[in-house]
Amino acid sequence: MDPYTLAYFAGHSDFATTRRYVHPNLETGREAMERARGAQGGHNLGTVTDQSALTKRPPTAVTV
Numbered sequence: 001m002d003p004y005t006l007a008y009f010a011g012h013s014d015f016a017t018t019r020r021y022v023h024p025n026l027e028t029g030r031e032a033m034e035r036a037r038g039a040q041g042g043h044n045l046g047t048v049t050d051q052s053a054l055t056k057r058p059p060t061a062v063t064v
Helices: 003-010 015-019 026-039
Strands: none
16 A cells, blocks of 8 residues: 555545655555656657657748
């Protein structure tokens, strides 16, 4: 469970109290990183085939 839900259920009015009981877990951290990589959806500069797309700028607006 996420720490904020834990704080709510434990009745802690200050999150610092909950923080004393929550410790990072290496495996949970790895799983979170894998989920984040999967959420990128292939939007990675290393996968761009048209390098000119990286240098093109949108047209600037002209005010009259």
